[in-house]
Amino acid sequence: MYHKTYHARTVGDARIPALGLGTWQNTGQNCVDVVKTALQMGYEHIDTAQAYGNEEQVGKGLAQSGVSRDAYFLTTKIFPDDLKFKPEKLVEATHKSLDNLGVDYLDLLLLHWPDERVPLSETMPALSELQKQGLTRHIGVSNFTIDWLIEAQRYASVPIATNQVEFHPFINQRTLRIFMENRHIPLTAYSPLARGEVFKNDTIKAIADKHSITPAQVSLAYILADKNRIAIPKTSTIDHLQGNLDALNVTLEADDIVKIDGLVRQDGRNVEHPDYKPEWHD
Numbered sequence: 001m002y003h004k005t006y007h008a009r010t011v012g013d014a015r016i017p018a019l020g021l022g023t024w025q026n027t028g029q030n031c032v033d034v035v036k037t038a039l040q041m042g043y044e045h046i047d048t049a050q051a052y053g054n055e056e057q058v059g060k061g062l063a064q065s066g067v068s069r070d071a072y073f074l075t076t077k078i079f080p081d082d083l084k085f086k087p088e089k090l091v092e093a094t095h096k097s098l099d100n101l102g103v104d105y106l107d108l109l110l111l112h113w114p115d116e117r118v119p120l121s122e123t124m125p126a127l128s129e130l131q132k133q134g135l136t137r138h139i140g141v142s143n144f145t146i147d148w149l150i151e152a153q154r155y156a157s158v159p160i161a162t163n164q165v166e167f168h169p170f171i172n173q174r175t176l177r178i179f180m181e182n183r184h185i186p187l188t189a190y191s192p193l194a195r196g197e198v199f200k201n202d203t204i205k206a207i208a209d210k211h212s213i214t215p216a217q218v219s220l221a222y223i224l225a226d227k228n229r230i231a232i233p234k235t236s237t238i239d240h241l242q243g244n245l246d247a248l249n250v251t252l253e254a255d256d257i258v259k260i261d262g263l264v265r266q267d268g269r270n271v272e273h274p275d276y277k278p279e280w281h282d
């Protein structure tokens with residue numbers, strides 16, 4: 001059973017609960033039920049995006065949970081199609097998310113992918129302004145390389161509370177991770193279970209057996225062992241919720257971490273977008 005110790009990553013005045021629920025590809029009534037159950041179980045952080053097409057269902061789950069608005073951390077992302085990173089469109093898109101989700105404010109609003117068509121000198125001041133107006137408590141980015149992050153920080157007038165990128169035992173992101181740590185930007189690990197690949201890995205399975213935990217918990221505990229990292233495992237299966245949440249209370253041994261560090265592969269990246277292609281360096 002999850003004991004509500006407040007595990008959080010801090011940046012500026014942001015406190016981001018270290019484990020959140022991913023919702024990509026979870027739609028319809030199942031999405032409502034999973035979000036509702038997760039909050040009732042003790043999840044404090046929910047991740048969605050306009051591009052997932054499920055903000056309304058996520059919103060219903062939030063409302064039906066009976067959990068008060070200040071007891072959970074809600075992230076959504078604006079996708080850069082249709083030049084949505086232009087200031088006026090960004091404002092419009094944010095209001096759309098608030099309406100879809102049925103909330104008065106977001107905790108974290110992210111730019112979903114970097115987009116070359118609209119300069120960050122336009123987008124970041126507008127995004128910062130949304131925070132100042134109280135539509136979101138924090139702002140951040142996703143799928144940003146070091147070069148993009150430098151530009152984002154240059155033009156933001158408030159802290160960048162996270163960069164959400166793919167991270168799990170098979171992908172490196174080493175230079176990006178060091179850069180973000182030095183700049184005090186927490187890393188939110190998406191696809192933290194490598195979309196199921198961790199369940200097939202013998203090293204991870206052996207560590208799971210040794211500690212009598214699940215491979216999912218090994219991967220999540222590995223990610224969370226670094227205090228600059230947040231993990232947002234997705235599940236559409238109510239039976240998987242509790243185990244994933246309990247990973248917050250798992251501590252791996254130093255030699256487990258070394259073994260998992262050794263699983264990095266050149267082709268470890270799973271997520272590419274056909275239209276938005278940041279140039280990753282490792």
Ligand SMILES: NC(=O)c1ccc[n+]([C@@H]2O[C@H](COP(=O)([O-])OP(=O)(O)OC[C@H]3O[C@@H](n4cnc5c(N)ncnc54)[C@H](OP(=O)(O)O)[C@@H]3O)[C@@H](O)[C@H]2O)c1
Pocket residue numbers: 021022023024025047048112142143164165189190191192193194195196214216232233234235236237240241243244271
């Ligand atoms: N910013 C971005 O561009 C971006 C890109 C990708 C993802 N994301 C975010 O990150 C979240 C997570 O990433 P992801 O969805 O790509 O993959 P993931 O969380 O690495 O893996 C999800 C897969 O693992 C399974 N799973 C989860 N917990 C399990 C458990 N305890 N036992 C067995 N199977 C389990 C799920 O199946 P079940 O559903 O059956 O449990 C699903 O097939 C997304 O949902 C989304 O919110 C963001």
